[in-house]
Structure formats: C-alpha cells, structure tokens
C-alpha cells in the first residue's frame with residue numbers, strides 16, 4: 130500500500146506572522162494525523178514555521194531551490210541552506226516556475242539532483258497545458274517531463290521522490306480533471322516509471338494530483354487507484370479547507 134501524501138503549496142501567500150499563526154493551528158489539528166502531510170511556505174517564513182512544526186507530524190516544504198550549491202546567484206536559496214533551515218521536502222518543476230520563470234526540464238533535473246544530495250525529499254511536478262491537452266498530447270508531455278526531470282536519478286533514490294501531476298489548465302481555475310482523466314494520466318506516468326526503473330519501483334511511487342483540489346472533490350480523487358495524494362494550492366491556505374482535505378477519509 131502506498132501512503133497518502135497531502136501537501137499544501139502556499140505560493141505567494143502569508144507573511145511570517147500569518148504563517149506562524151497558521152502553523153500553530155496545523156500542528157494542533159494534525160497532531161495525530163495518519164497520512165503524510167506537508168506545507169510549503171515562502172522562503173522567509175520557513176525557519177519560524179519549522180520551529181512551530183518541530184515535533185509535529187507536519188513536514189516542512191519549500192516551493193523551489195537554486196540550481197547551484199553556492200556562488201554568484203543573486204536571489205537564490207541553495208538546497209543545503211533549506212535543509213539547515215528545517216525543510217524536509219522541496220517542490221520542483223511547478224508549472225508556475227516553468228511558465229513564469231522559464232525553468233527548463235534540464236534546470237529542474239539539476240535541482241532534483243542537488244536537492245537529493247542535500248538530503249531533501251523532492252516533489253517533482255509535471256503536467257500539460259490546455260493547448261497540449263486539446264491536441265491530444267497530455268501523456269506525451271508528462272512522459273517527456275518525467276524522463277527529463279528524472280534523468281540520472283537512480284532507482285535507490287526514488288523513495289525520496291514524489292511525483293505531482295498538475296494539469297496546468299486545472300490550477301487555480303476551479304476546473305478539476307475528472308478523477309477518471311487524472312487517474313488515466315497517473316497510470317500512464319506509472320507505466321513510464323516502470324519503463325525507466327522497474328514495475329516494483331513504479332508501484333511504490335506516490336503520485337499526487339494537483340489542480341483545484343478542495344474538500345468537495347478530494348474524496349473521489351483519492352478513491353482512484355493511481356492517485357496517492359494531493360498538492361493543494363488555494364484550499365491549503367485555511368484550516369477550514371485544508372483539514373477536511375488532509376483527513377478526507379475521516380468520518
């Protein structure tokens with residue numbers, strides 16, 4: 130059985146004081162949570178949020194990292210710096226990093242390698258745009274992003290990697306892929322992973338769905354065979370929305 134992994138990506142939201150107050154609510158709400166849970170604040174909030182979540186099962190995420198370990202990279206934060214600041218998991222290859230900041234698969238692959246060597250876990254995001262979906266190329270895009278993002282990553286590193294399938298057209302739009310459509314891509318992604326690594330390795334990999342996940346649709350998404358969790362944006366920003374998502378199977 131793959132463990133469910135529910136993650137919140139706060140994107141460009143919450144000041145340090147707001148983040149700390151919210152982290153306290155999360156620590157209390159998820160003190161005895163059974164699934165894996167993570168929240169990813171902005172860089173400046175990480176040390177304080179990590180302090181609040183110390184001893185809690187809620188993992189600390191970062192939304193990005195530098196593609197270098199140190200040096201002349203103004204404005205960047207290196208994976209080892211994140212690790213020391215209390216980060217457990219880094220989200221890489223998010224569609225907003227790809228589209229707004231022009232990150233290529235090669236840069237993302239470099240980040241994946243550096244993050245793993247710094248002792249961080251990685252959530253590697255993949256997903257097609259609306260044009261690509263309408264052209265019938267969704268699976269092809271996802272396959273390409275997986276192969277390039279994981280280039281040079283060995284089978285024994287896979288337990289530190291989660292894949293997040295986030296169709297770009299479903300992010301922040303209120304449009305969700307149907308559970309069946311999402312499951313189909315997740316299954317295809319698992320077949321790609323089986324081809325690169327092995328069936329056993331692919332079966333063990335956690336694949337999250339992301340894109341307008343909310344309390345009202347989380348249950349049916351999580352019921353699908355190949356959907357093992359969620360990467361949540363907007364609905365991860367309040368306890369009212371995030372708690373029922375994380376505890377989707379609680380009566």
Ligand SMILES: O=C(CO)COP(=O)(O)O
Nearest residue numbers: 138300301340341362363
């Ligand atoms: O991009 C996302 C998470 O990384 C999804 O965002 P929304 O849940 O706001 O659609």
